[in-house]
Amino acid sequence: MDAYGHVNNAVFLRYLEEARIDFLFRPEKNFKQGSVVARHEIDYKRQLVHRHSPVDIELWITQIRAASFTITYEVKDGDQIYVTASTVIVPFDFEAQRPRRLTAEERDFLAEYRDDDEEAVVA
DSSP states (O other), X not given: OOTTSBOOHHHHHHHHXXXXXXXXXXXXXXXXXXXXXXXXXXXXXXXXXXOSSOOEEEEEEXXXXXXXXXXXXXXXXXXXEEEEEEEEEEEXXXXXXXXXXXXXXXHHHHHTTBOTTXXXXXX
């Protein structure tokens, strides 16, 4: 909470990070080879006043490329949307210190969560 009594804009990045980590690092589907955030885009739709009850974060994949993918989010409570956002993720080889291509397993996992109403999968 900031001085105005609402959730600070930077806190929303942490909310998105928690949702993204929960999504990408599930025990059965895991980006073990590594990935990094290349870009965040956030649109603040309305103020979220500090409270003890949680908000929902829905996420889905809107673009899959050979060496990146985009996660799109809504931070909401019922029909009330507080934030829409997207994050471009780049698979990364930390040992070589360079980007890498998505593996077939990663691509298949992401495709399960792609919204068909959004951009098509790009190879």
